[in-house]
Amino acid sequence: MLSSTVFFVLVLLTFAGFYMGRSKAVSSVSGELRELQSLPGYYGYYVAIWCGLPVMLLLGLWFSLEPRIIEMILISEMPERFAGLSDIQLNLLINDIHNLAQNNITSRQVDAELMAVAERYAALKQTSAWAMMVATLSMAIAGLTYGQRSITPAFKASNFVEKVIMAALIASSTIAVLTTIGIVLSLLFESIRFFNMVSPADFLFGLEWSPQTALRPDQVGSSGLFGAIPLLTGTLLISFIAMMVAAPVGLLSAMFMAEYANPRFRAAVKPLLEILAGVPTVVYGFFAALTVAPLFRGFGVNIGLDISSESALAAGAVMGIMIIPFVSSMSDDAIRAVPLAMREGSMGLGATKSETIKRVIFPAALPGIIGGLLLAVSRAIGETMIVVMAAGLSANLTANPLEAVTTITVQIVSLLTGDQEFDSPKTLSAFALGLLLFVVTLILNIIALKIVKKFREKYD
Amino acid sequence: MTDTPTMKRVREGLKRRYRSEKRFQSFGILAIVLALGFLVFLLANVFVQGMSAFRTTEIAVQVYFDPMVIDPGGTREREALSKANYRGLVRKSLRDIFPDVKDRQDKRRLYKLLSTGAGFNLRKEVLDNPGLIGKTLTVWMVASDDVDMAFKNNASFDKNVKSQGINAKQSAWLRDLKASGQIRSVFNKTFFLSGDSREPELAGIGGAVMGSLLSLAVTLAISFPLGAMTAVYLEEFAPKNRWTEIIEVNINNLASVPSIIFGLLGLSVFLNVFNMNRSSPMVGGLVLALMTLPTVIIAGRAALKSVPPSIREAALSVGASPLQAVFHHVLPLSMPGMLTGAIIGMARALGETAPLLMIGMVAFIVDVPKGFADPATALPVQIFLWADSPERAFEEKTAAAIVILLAFLICMNLIAVIMRKKFERKW
Numbered sequence: 059m060l061s062s063t064v065f066f067v068l069v070l071l072t073f074a075g076f077y078m079g080r081s082k083a084v085s086s087v088s089g090e091l092r093e094l095q096s097l098p099g100y101y102g103y104y105v106a107i108w109c110g111l112p113v114m115l116l117l118g119l120w121f122s123l124e125p126r127i128i129e130m131i132l133i134s135e136m137p138e139r140f141a142g143l144s145d146i147q148l149n150l151l152i153n154d155i156h157n158l159a160q161n162n163i164t165s166r167q168v169d170a171e172l173m174a175v176a177e178r179y180a181a182l183k184q185t186s187a188w189a190m191m192v193a194t195l196s197m198a199i200a201g202l203t204y205g206q207r208s209i210t211p212a213f214k215a216s217n218f219v220e221k222v223i224m225a226a227l228i229a230s231s232t233i234a235v236l237t238t239i240g241i242v243l244s245l246l247f248e249s250i251r252f253f254n255m256v257s258p259a260d261f262l263f264g265l266e267w268s269p270q271t272a273l274r275p276d277q278v279g280s281s282g283l284f285g286a287i288p289l290l291t292g293t294l295l296i297s298f299i300a301m302m303v304a305a306p307v308g309l310l311s312a313m314f315m316a317e318y319a320n321p322r323f324r325a326a327v328k329p330l331l332e333i334l335a336g337v338p339t340v341v342y343g344f345f346a347a348l349t350v351a352p353l354f355r356g357f358g359v360n361i362g363l364d365i366s367s368e369s370a371l372a373a374g375a376v377m378g379i380m381i382i383p384f385v386s387s388m389s390d391d392a393i394r395a396v397p398l399a400m401r402e403g404s405m406g407l408g409a410t411k412s413e414t415i416k417r418v419i420f421p422a423a424l425p426g427i428i429g430g431l432l433l434a435v436s437r438a439i440g441e442t443m444i445v446v447m448a449a450g451l452s453a454n455l456t457a458n459p460l461e462a463v464t465t466i467t468v469q470i471v472s473l474l475t476g477d478q479e480f481d482s483p484k485t486l487s488a489f490a491l492g493l494l495l496f497v498v499t500l501i502l503n504i505i506a507l508k509i510v511k512k513f514r515e516k517y518d
Numbered sequence: 519m520t521d522t523p524t525m526k527r528v529r530e531g532l533k534r535r536y537r538s539e540k541r542f543q544s545f546g547i548l549a550i551v552l553a554l555g556f557l558v559f560l561l562a563n564v565f566v567q568g569m570s571a572f573r574t575t576e577i578a579v580q581v582y583f584d585p586m587v588i589d590p591g592g593t594r595e596r597e598a599l600s601k602a603n604y605r606g607l608v609r610k611s612l613r614d615i616f617p618d619v620k621d622r623q624d625k626r627r628l629y630k631l632l633s634t635g636a637g638f639n640l641r642k643e644v645l646d647n648p649g650l651i652g653k654t655l656t657v658w659m660v661a662s663d664d665v666d667m668a669f670k671n672n673a674s675f676d677k678n679v680k681s682q683g684i685n686a687k688q689s690a691w692l693r694d695l696k697a698s699g700q701i702r703s704v705f706n707k708t709f710f711l712s713g714d715s716r717e718p719e720l721a722g723i724g725g726a727v728m729g730s731l732l733s734l735a736v737t738l739a740i741s742f743p744l745g746a747m748t749a750v751y752l753e754e755f756a757p758k759n760r761w762t763e764i765i766e767v768n769i770n771n772l773a774s775v776p777s778i779i780f781g782l783l784g785l786s787v788f789l790n791v792f793n794m795n796r797s798s799p800m801v802g803g804l805v806l807a808l809m810t811l812p813t814v815i816i817a818g819r820a821a822l823k824s825v826p827p828s829i830r831e832a833a834l835s836v837g838a839s840p841l842q843a844v845f846h847h848v849l850p851l852s853m854p855g856m857l858t859g860a861i862i863g864m865a866r867a868l869g870e871t872a873p874l875l876m877i878g879m880v881a882f883i884v885d886v887p888k889g890f891a892d893p894a895t896a897l898p899v900q901i902f903l904w905a906d907s908p909e910r911a912f913e914e915k916t917a918a919a920i921v922i923l924l925a926f927l928i929c930m931n932l933i934a935v936i937m938r939k940k941f942e943r944k945w
Contacts, residue, residue, distance in 0.1 A: 125793055216839070226747065227755065231752060231756070232765070233744055234765060234815070235768050237811070238771070240783055244782065245782065247786070307552055310546050311553055314543070314549065314550060318543055336869075337927075338868075340871045340902050340905075342560075343905065344917070344920060345564070348913065379553075410539045411539060412538060412543065413535070433774065437776075440776025440777070440779075443871050443872055446872075446875075470876075475878075495776060495779065496776075500775075504771075
């Protein structure tokens, strides 16, 4: 509560800074605005920046450091009997102290000693909140006065303000790069910990996946095998089925839209097709698991085939429906990029429209189409919800689409939902799978974008 | 016209070629019809399954608010009132309707007609209005999910539908209730207002919608300013050098990274390194913001590109600085396009599930979240959770939640389309 009040006051101060700076500038030349080096507003922004920016940085620093510092103080003052705990036990203890301080349910018996620690924690938090209030407010006021005092008619406020804005623009543009670095580092870091326990060769070439690790040495049924091949084949099988649905439908509809359809038909149907891509994947998952899979299963029973209720076929077919618009819009672009002269040349020789499409336009657009298909494949490989809901959990090394297979994404989800311990290979293997997924989709995307780009250059 | 042998061959082949032309064209139409057919089937399927969840079944019960049960001390203190045995009251009222039910098992079946939430409702009514104590009132109470399903499928309870968790005796009681007008179907307010529950008849999407809105607020607050600023920098100011190229390639690649990877990023960075609250809309919103950032940037750049250079040049020529030219003239003109991109990005974020599973927004949460740090779930995650539940009644809830989700998405996209139509300028 205190912190939101402080925040509100700080925002108010910043606004006040703007108006104070502007009026100071205006009054410093007694209304003769031509005498000012910059527009009056810039002086306002200048003071506001001095008032708000340092405080914002301080707040960020405070919020990222505060929990740690409080934790350190707590640990150093901990009663004797809590000394010598392992990291995990310590984490649990601190969690309990948090809960106790907030009057939540704790996982252990509460005694007076623990209660005292919790009270100390609450007191520390309170102190920190007050300290933060004093520090930020005094900093804001100091910034305000400094900014206010440096305003003179000749002061180049606009240069300063523009430099700050430019710096903010550059900083925000690096966020995308930082995100990528964050992804790569977090995946790599946890994967390396995983590969310290399981050799990379076992992971990449192992034929069996059963990540249940033994908690006790005498436990049965927990082999802890981390061979990713069955997951990879399962992923590819489902993606292949999806492409068998999406490629013909998407390609044919793209050809029709680009070559036959009149503009009005196109304008009406194209957005409708795009809806297929806009439907959330969890909806497709629901559809696959509760409608399509039972449908296939019932059909299989009728013709005497044993189709699993979590068959790769159902998940793949529904995923195929989802990626139809990707295929069709990418192919549509590729087909429309083929120059008109090639069409006219072919038709001038007496070819029918379909002959022109099949023999001239399709081969000419092929690189672009392949690029689009690769992008669609990468999307299918990374798709999560449909397979989580409609595909199986057990890793089968099979090419039979009627059986249940599992995929990389399904395993990541099943390994990471629920309780996790970050030192077991079982949890860490999810990050290794994530790395594998990231690398595979990245390679596919790079190849696809290269092909598409090359193809565009050819006709531009 | 003279027929040379070549012309003859051409003419003979024409029929076949025209046939193949027709065939090819009809394949194209078939493909489009197929794709649209899938869409219609998908949507119709969900709607048909989901519509019934918007109504719920209630049973009228005469309740005697017995002072001996509710407030034996006669103190009327909240504490005492809230601890009374309301379930017993409900059960007694049920027994009063069917006085000839004596067998223990039969009694238990009788109690199962009403939801376990009926007692809570009574408690709430008494706490809101302690004057009820001592009076006898007819109260409409939520029926159990089995009764609800049976009433929706077979409103006269004439078939013996044992498979739906209602046996012959229960059917008979329900027929009696129906005959005396003590059972009715009403608009399901609970579904919109309350949080998740293990009991399908008490479960609602209120908590999930709130969680989604909170997450989206964080997402919008982060990804729109950052995306717009990045777009402005890359489109207007960035020098053509290696670093800029790296940023651009990066953004394009990020746009096609599978969403679950962003979830892994959130798990290991926001949760494990920064120790943020698990399952909170704050973390969910951050992850979704990073995920939608590329979409917003790409849309923003397209919007900036569509502003003709003459605007910039005119501003510069009357003495504006480059920053002034952009912020005073180009940016306002490209704002509709940027906002459209942001809305589309938000729509994508709203439908996204996988990354939220990674950061623990998949927990079973009953309370409606009130702040950014409260544990919460999101609408698509709620759909996922319900789709996994074994109770049959959750199936219609799932479909109904999907209907709500799709309604939100349609609204957002409609706004985007209307904005584009209204503000789009041809230069």
